[in-house]
Amino acid sequence: MKFSAVYIERAIAEHELTQRIIARVSETPVITIDRYGEVFNRAGQNFRIQKRAPALILAKKHGKTVLPAPEGYGFEQGRGFYFSHMLNCLYDCRYCFLQGMYRSAHYVLFVNYEDFMAGIDAEALSHDEGTVFYSGYDCDSLAMEPISAFCESFIPFFANRPASILEVRTKSTQVRQLLDFQPIDNCVVAMSFTPEAASKRWEHKVPNLSKRLQAMKKLQRSGWKIAVRFEPVIGEAGVEAEYERLFSQTFSVLSADELHSVSLGEFRLPAQFHKNLVKLYPDEDLLARETVQHDGMLSLAAGGEALLEALEDRLFSYVDRSRYYRCA
Amino acid sequence: MPISSESVLVTLVVALPAEAGPLKNFFQLKPLRATNNVFQSDQGIRLLVTGVGRKNLNHSFARFARTEFAKESQQVSPAWLNIGIAGHRELAVGEMMVANKISCAVSAQPSFPTPVLSANHYGEVLTVDEPELTYPQNAAYDMEAHAFWDMALNYGMLDLIQCCKLISDNPHGGVEKITTAVIDEIFCAASYEIRQHVDLLRNLAYEQQHLMSDPALYLEIADRIHLNVNQALQIRRLCQRFVTLNRESELEALLATGYHSARDLTQILRESLKSAVKVTEE
Numbered sequence: 262m263k264f265s266a267v268y269i270e271r272a273i274a275e276h277e278l279t280q281r282i283i284a285r286v287s288e289t290p291v292i293t294i295d296r297y298g299e300v301f302n303r304a305g306q307n308f309r310i311q312k313r314a315p316a317l318i319l320a321k322k323h324g325k326t327v328l329p330a331p332e333g334y335g336f337e338q339g340r341g342f343y344f345s346h347m348l349n350c351l352y353d354c355r356y357c358f359l360q361g362m363y364r365s366a367h368y369v370l371f372v373n374y375e376d377f378m379a380g381i382d383a384e385a386l387s388h389d390e391g392t393v394f395y396s397g398y399d400c401d402s403l404a405m406e407p408i409s410a411f412c413e414s415f416i417p418f419f420a421n422r423p424a425s426i427l428e429v430r431t432k433s434t435q436v437r438q439l440l441d442f443q444p445i446d447n448c449v450v451a452m453s454f455t456p457e458a459a460s461k462r463w464e465h466k467v468p469n470l471s472k473r474l475q476a477m478k479k480l481q482r483s484g485w486k487i488a489v490r491f492e493p494v495i496g497e498a499g500v501e502a503e504y505e506r507l508f509s510q511t512f513s514v515l516s517a518d519e520l521h522s523v524s525l526g527e528f529r530l531p532a533q534f535h536k537n538l539v540k541l542y543p544d545e546d547l548l549a550r551e552t553v554q555h556d557g558m559l560s561l562a563a564g565g566e567a568l569l570e571a572l573e574d575r576l577f578s579y580v581d582r583s584r585y586y587r588c589a
Numbered sequence: 590m591p592i593s594s595e596s597v598l599v600t601l602v603v604a605l606p607a608e609a610g611p612l613k614n615f616f617q618l619k620p621l622r623a624t625n626n627v628f629q630s631d632q633g634i635r636l637l638v639t640g641v642g643r644k645n646l647n648h649s650f651a652r653f654a655r656t657e658f659a660k661e662s663q664q665v666s667p668a669w670l671n672i673g674i675a676g677h678r679e680l681a682v683g684e685m686m687v688a689n690k691i692s693c694a695v696s697a698q699p700s701f702p703t704p705v706l707s708a709n710h711y712g713e714v715l716t717v718d719e720p721e722l723t724y725p726q727n728a729a730y731d732m733e734a735h736a737f738w739d740m741a742l743n744y745g746m747l748d749l750i751q752c753c754k755l756i757s758d759n760p761h762g763g764v765e766k767i768t769t770a771v772i773d774e775i776f777c778a779a780s781y782e783i784r785q786h787v788d789l790l791r792n793l794a795y796e797q798q799h800l801m802s803d804p805a806l807y808l809e810i811a812d813r814i815h816l817n818v819n820q821a822l823q824i825r826r827l828c829q830r831f832v833t834l835n836r837e838s839e840l841e842a843l844l845a846t847g848y849h850s851a852r853d854l855t856q857i858l859r860e861s862l863k864s865a866v867k868v869t870e871e
């Protein structure tokens with residue numbers, strides 16, 4: 262894993278995780294900063310240029326570390342929260358909302374995991390009905406495991422808190438660390454998939470479909486709970502046939518009966534993020550397509566309810582409806 | 590690969606005529622008419638010679654901003670590169686260092702150039718007002734970089750504003766040894782790296798300029814009818830969408846059928862893009 266530079270907030274320079282990371286990237290120039298915002302939040306940065314050679318920023322997360330998850334974010338299993346130990350992602354999906362949300366493409370890693378853990382404990386204690394904590398909202402949780410040691414830190418933590426569920430969202434094949442642990446019942450690894458052609462076209466740097474399916478198979482075989490997220494669905498000519506192929510590929514590798522959950526979700530993003538994406542990629546066909554807007558959210562006109570229902574019909578020939586939810 | 594460009598893509602900024610000399614040779618830069626410190630090529634490269642120190646640099650930028658060239662948007666480059674000599678406690682004379690932090694002895698606020706350029710050495714450039722003879726910090730000491738950054742931000746793209754220094758003095762060879770011949774030698778020895786940096790910045794600037802440029806058919810429309818700011822933005826984006834969706838010929842045909850007003854045209858283009866939306870099984 263190469264970074265063009267490593268910025269380190271002075272306050273966490275001596276943190277154990279910081280020291281570990283510096284040792285791993287010893288060839289990379291290190292720059293000390295006061296607050297990550299002085300690099301990450303500057304106006305006038307260009308995500309597209311920075312994405313050519315992103316830097317890593319090691320920082321401390323201040324304030325609230327755990328936030329309520331948006332309605333319909335996951336499978337109903339209790340009160341939902343998300344936490345972002347990292348901002349931005351190793352991969353470069355052209356449809357990704359992060360490009361529209363952040364001014365910088367550098368990766369921010371908040372190393373004070375102990376504060377995230379305290380935040381998780383505080384929420385878990387104040388809700389009797391069970392809690393689910395989603396990681397991977399603003400990043401890919403597994404892609405940077407060798408650097409972030411995310412699973413290494415959080416799996417043992419959740420192993421001691423069986424009443425709370427951890428859902429890890431990813432497109433990565435970095436499952437070695439998980440396979441080294443005994444599976445725990447309250448962790449779900451959720452992998453997102455799009456049809457092979459869409460993935461090749463838009464999911465730059467993401468491991469190919471068959472490698473990801475194999476990684477999921479290994480996890481499933483060794484007893485980890487896995488979930489499949491078919492999203493974002495991008496409506497276009499021939500898409501139903503593409504999904505039929507994807508479902509067949511997926512369920513010929515993974516056991517549908519042992520899946521934790523399956524979901525479908527449309528390509529949607531806040532209108533302002535879409536606008537920002539268009540500015541960065543005016544030459545991207547996906548972003549030039551006709552859109553419709555509802556409550557500030559944009560989706561493709563060539564999608565919508567009819568397409569999702571058609572895909573759901575096909576999906577239900579592979580998976581039981583009880584395991585299914587539609588991603589909001 | 591040489592880019593032949595009408596517009597300026599990269600502006601090189603140096604303090605000394607001795608630093609400008611080798612660059613004029615490398616990039617075949619010719620004096621720009623009505624100026625005595627600006628040089629330019631037909632490959633999208635410009636050179637601004639500012640004089641030593643922050644005051645001179647600020648003054649040169651201000652003077653340049655008043656010229657007719659700076660008033661034309663395509664004559665203001667997206668990329669800016671400050672190249673110059675600097676002293677360093679540890680680096681050998683002749684080494685090149687790319688700045689990843691630019692600070693100033695009299696201003697608390699450092700700047701952080703985006704790590705775009707590849708180099709053997711990266712580090713802090715510390716701008717001082719008098720030549721530094723004892724090199725107290727592990728930084729490259731210069732006299733312009735900090736002011737350069739502030740000024741270039743007014744014109745260029747933040748990620749394409751860069752600074753690299755060639756080490757001219759250190760504790761083993763002090764400032765008194767710096768002559769025009771020494772500077773020339775240092776620049777010539779670094780010519781390959783300098784060219785690489787300039788080429789990369791020029792390519793990135795070109796890509797950005799290309800992305801931001803107006804579609805040809807939009808320019809035709811803007812030539813033909815009056816558009817207010819809002820209409821211009823809308824029609825430009827609609828044209829861009831036709832181009833990106835590979836439907837340029839359709840746009841051409843639509844324009845050929847005629848339209849009465851900007852409002853009318855916006856409607857026609859919108860309807861056409863909308864009517865093409867369908868999801869069908871093939």
Ligand code: SF4
Pocket residue numbers: 349350351352353354356357358359399400401431432467
């Ligand atoms: S994997 Fe997810 S987070 Fe990463 S770029 Fe793709 S969509 Fe964004």
